[in-house]
Amino acid sequence: xxxxxxxxxxxxxRAHATRSEARRLxxxxxxxxxxxxxxxxxxxxxxxxxxxxxxxxxGKGVSGWRWSVLTTATQGTGGGLANAVAGTLxxVAGTLxxxxxxxxxxxxxxxxxxREGRGGLLRGASEVLAGVPSIVLGYVxxxxxxxxxxxxxxxxxxxxxxxxxxxxxxxxxxEVALRNVPTAYRDGSEALGMPRTYALRRVVLRPAVPGxxxxxxxxxxxxxxxxxxLLYTANWSNGYPSTHLLHAPVAYLTYxxxxxxxxxxxxxxxxxxxxxxxxxxxxxxxxxxxxxVVARTQRHxxxxxxxx
Amino acid sequence: MVQLLGNDTTxxxxxxxxxxxxxxxxxxxxxxxxRGLTLSYGGTAVLADIDLDVPxxxxxxxxxxxxxxxxxxxxxxxxxxxxxxxxxxxxxxxLFGEDLYDGTSDPLVVRRRVGMLFQRPNPFxxxxxxxxxxxxxxxxxxxRSELSAIAEARLRQVGLWEAVSDRLGSSPFRxxxxxxxxxxxxxxxxxxxxxxxxxxxxxxxxxxxTAAVEAMLTSLVPDIxxxxxxHNLAQARRIADHTAFFHQGRLAEHGPTxxxxxxxxxxxxxxxxxxxxx
Numbered sequence: 157x158x159x160x161x162x163x164x165x166x167x168x169x170r171a172h173a174t175r176s177e178a179r180r181l182x183x184x185x186x187x188x189x190x191x192x193x194x195x196x197x198x199x200x201x202x203x204x205x206x207x208x209x210x211x212x213x214x215g216k217g218v219s220g221w222r223w224s225v226l227t228t229a230t231q232g233t234g235g236g237l238a239n240a241v242a243g244t245l246x247x248v249a250g251t252l253x254x255x256x257x258x259x260x261x262x263x264x265x266x267x268x269x270x271r272e273g274r275g276g277l278l279r280g281a282s283e284v285l286a287g288v289p290s291i292v293l294g295y296v297x298x299x300x301x302x303x304x305x306x307x308x309x310x311x312x313x314x315x316x317x318x319x320x321x322x323x324x325x326x327x328x329x330x331e332v333a334l335r336n337v338p339t340a341y342r343d344g345s346e347a348l349g350m351p352r353t354y355a356l357r358r359v360v361l362r363p364a365v366p367g368x369x370x371x372x373x374x375x376x377x378x379x380x381x382x383x384x385x386l387l388y389t390a391n392w393s394n395g396y397p398s399t400h401l402l403h404a405p406v407a408y409l410t411y412x413x414x415x416x417x418x419x420x421x422x423x424x425x426x427x428x429x430x431x432x433x434x435x436x437x438x439x440x441x442x443x444x445x446x447x448x449v450v451a452r453t454q455r456h457x458x459x460x461x462x463x464x
Numbered sequence: 465m466v467q468l469l470g471n472d473t474t475x476x477x478x479x480x481x482x483x484x485x486x487x488x489x490x491x492x493x494x495x496x497x498x499r500g501l502t503l504s505y506g507g508t509a510v511l512a513d514i515d516l517d518v519p520x521x522x523x524x525x526x527x528x529x530x531x532x533x534x535x536x537x538x539x540x541x542x543x544x545x546x547x548x549x550x551x552x553x554x555x556x557x558x559l560f561g562e563d564l565y566d567g568t569s570d571p572l573v574v575r576r577r578v579g580m581l582f583q584r585p586n587p588f589x590x591x592x593x594x595x596x597x598x599x600x601x602x603x604x605x606x607x608r609s610e611l612s613a614i615a616e617a618r619l620r621q622v623g624l625w626e627a628v629s630d631r632l633g634s635s636p637f638r639x640x641x642x643x644x645x646x647x648x649x650x651x652x653x654x655x656x657x658x659x660x661x662x663x664x665x666x667x668x669x670x671x672x673x674t675a676a677v678e679a680m681l682t683s684l685v686p687d688i689x690x691x692x693x694x695h696n697l698a699q700a701r702r703i704a705d706h707t708a709f710f711h712q713g714r715l716a717e718h719g720p721t722x723x724x725x726x727x728x729x730x731x732x733x734x735x736x737x738x739x740x741x742x
Contacts (some may be wrong), residue, residue, distance in 0.1 A: 271549070272549060338586075340582065340584060340586035341586065341588060341589070343544070343582060343586065344582070344586040344587075344588060344648070345588070345598075345602075346544060346547075346575070347542065347544060347575055347579070347580035347582075347652075348575065348576075348579070348598060348599040348602060348651070348652070348655065349571075349572040349573065349574070349575030349576040349599065349602065349603060349655070350572075350598075350599070350602040351572060351602070354602055355602075358588075358590075358598070358601075358602070359588045359589070359590070359598070362588075362589050362590075363589050
């Protein structure tokens, strides 16, 4: 496809080509080809594992799929996964509320409020938190919340641990999104005499929304897929999630994938495969959702349609 | 004589107990009065010892070579330098007789009274209508029901109404550069400023749009005082009543535009204005 301009270049080069120029052209084409091959290999390195995982998960999950999985709760190693689906949705929504508000506030602080060069403590702490393995966070949550505070296996301890885990991502994406907002918007609103918080809400935040939403959805996808911190804090329950924040273990989709897979029963293996399918489907839906949100708001800032 | 008469009337007004002199912008006094004004960033003076009266109700052009400090001067007129790290100001700068930097003035109020237009048009990511009334809403200058009428009046004033009346709800970024700049002008005018500052407002526009913006600016005086930074000497000559020439961090010369261009008294001014450099 790209041969046309390249071909044109060779023709014009030949018109008055010296020998060294011709040699350089051959070399350039060779280097070009090597780099493109490396790029293609990298692309394959990403696409192939994804396709593999999807094919495996979907293949195992779809064969013998029962819709009753979505309507009945788990009984022992049989039954359905309705309790786990409900639990995962509650956990993700709760994490979104807690980590979302803390993370967006932190990002706004770093990008807009604190002076240049300040905010090192928050930024540093956030980066360290991002680097802590999730199982360590889960263990700390278990010691501190479940045991020491006597909260027991509970929704609240699960939410706090998961929130601590994903807050750094939200802080980072919010800060970056706000820093990418053109200074012309800030100058313009400042020159109009808008108070800073007013300008932030009405003008500056708007073009940053796609970035912030992407961060939130990434955080939700991470929260959906976590197992280790939840084993320590939410444990597992055959029942549906209740309104009790404390002393009530919660079911979630990642649990049966691993635990039931190691059980001997065929019903357990089937639940394991079905949970994996549901999990992947949820993540894909979330990613699709984020694409939609981003496309919508970006269209808006690039200028196809104005406010509301 | 005139000076003496001026002193006399002030004395009388001060003596009359019934007239507590309202701080109304009088056309007689300057819009801005800078006295011994020195502006610096991080200890380095960008502009030193400026004494300048910017006449009210007229167009004043600030010209000079790149880096001479004219934009810094312009941005201190509406306190846009306040949040720049390391910015320091000494001397005094008055807006219609009120000191801008003695700690008593509210920068938000100052910026409502002193509007600003930038080098590149910068409409907000809002609809065209919301752009025009953005400042009006921020300062709560009008009721909700009046906003549409305000938007229409200001768009008519800048001559943009015909072009955008059927797409007030759509984005401003589809407008041409010149139209965007006129929209920004409408936005600045909507809060009824007394002064308008312009930082090379036409440098990114084509000649036709430039003419439209220039025509708008000259129609604003004498109701609004206009201060314009420009690299385009022909533009200064076309639209400015007064011109101030900055050179190497100092105010080299200022006066009526015609005199400054035809009979400059300073060597630097003569070189620059006759096209030797700058």
